[in-house]
Amino acid sequence: MTNALTDMLAARFAVAPLRIGTRTSVLARVQAEHVAMLVSKHAPGIPVEIVPTQVSADLWPGDLSELGGKGAFSKEIDRALISAQVDIAVHCMKDVPGDVPLAEGTAFGAYLPRDDVHDVVITRDGTPLADLPTGSLIGTSSVRRRAQLSIYRPDLRTERIRGNIDTRLAKLDEPDSRYTALILAHAGLSRLDILDRHHEVLPIDFHPSGEGAMSMVPAVGAGVLGVQARQADTPVMRLLDELNHPATARHILAERTMLHMLHGHCNSPIAGYASTTADGQLSLYGMVFNRDGSQFVRSHAWGDVDDPATLGCRVAADLLHQGARRLITATRT
Structure with a gap:
């Protein structure tokens, strides 16, 4: 970091700390603490404060679409950012909707190196x-997971299970639990250091039903933390540029360009994964899947590492040509 940026940040936070907005869950706090550590490493001497904010999605037990979709994970934090109650906001990129614009005047200044997807x-x-026995009940709130599970084990039942990771695990551990298993993200379990539980890692390479595991x-956006700030806050945006991981940023741009072109919503079973070969x-x-995984379209393409948006457009266009719009529209009903 240059001396000029160091001086700029020292002046910007001379009388108040850099405030990090985050959700109130244990996982969200751990993620915010990780960002705080990175800030302190790159800008030593800058005071940092974590500001937890209760968001509506964490209080809602039902379908997210009834709250307006995944935007319910961030709208309260967005308001705090716009009104300068916080200076940056930390988000899991998989929870950032593709069909809702970012809060006006804000942008993601940093994408941290991707964790296990x-x-x-x-x-x-x-x-x-x-x-697992036929009829076993699997807890997951993700329509993407439910659709893919149905391709391989249509004999299993699924049920929405909301709440933080610790809450979901507690429901599984109840002596008379209705759940036989849960499907969760490896990244979240790793960040909470609870991978010592019995778990099976599911491969990410697609195999048609009957042709593989x-x-x-x-x-x-799986496994990626994004850090959002006000674009007019030059010192903070320059600091975030120091934290940004360019390869992850390229991957996220490709994935989210695809998602944006598909006009996916919170109940759309859409999967997408970019990487560098x-x-x-x-x-x-x-x-893109229908609700039960009985219909799906898929596309895989390669492109210039310096032009991820074009690759995202190509894959989205191919999916739409194959009928993705029909599948996505059907999940709105």
């Missing part, structure tokens, strides 16, 4: 997903 199956005794293609190309894999 896999989903995992958590059981009480370590029984593999393939061996169960797989679970990730959500758009060994030979330096940008790879993007996209899938």
Whole structure:
């Protein structure tokens, strides 16, 4: 970091700390503390304060679409950011909707290096997903996970289970629990340091039903923390540029361009995963499902690592050509 930026930040936060807006869950606080650590590392001497904000989505037990979709995870924090009650906001990118513009005057200044994108199956005794008895109840709030699970194990039942990770695990652990297993994100469990539980990592490479093991293609933005700020706050935006991980930023741009073009909403079973290949190309894999996974379209393309938006457009266009719009529209009803 340059001396000029150091001086700029020292002046900006001479009388008040840099305030980090986040949700109130244990996981959200851990993620905000990680960002606080990075800020302190890159800008030592700058005071930092974490400001937890209760968001409506964390209080709502029902379908997110009734609250307006995934935007319910961030609207209260957005208001705090716009009104300068906080200076930056930390978000899991998989929870940032693709069909709702960012709060006016704000932008993501940093994407942190991507964590593990896999989903995992958590059981009480370590029984593999393939061996769970017919009719077993699987807890997951993700339509993407439910659709893909139905491709491989249509004999299993699923039920929406809301709440923070610790709340969901507690429901699984109840002596008379109705749930046989949960499907959760590896990244969240790792950040909370609770991967010591019985779990099965689901591969991300898609295999048609009957042609391979169960797989679970990730959500758009899986494993990535984004840090949002007011664009007019030059010192903070320059600081976030120091924290930004360029490869992750390229991957997120490809995935979210695809998501934006698909006009996906919170009940759209959409999967998307971008990565950089060994030979330096940008790879993007996209899938769109109906609710039960009985119909889906998929696309995989490669492109210039310096032009992720074009790759996102190409994959989205291919999915739409195959009928993705019909599948997405059907999930609105």
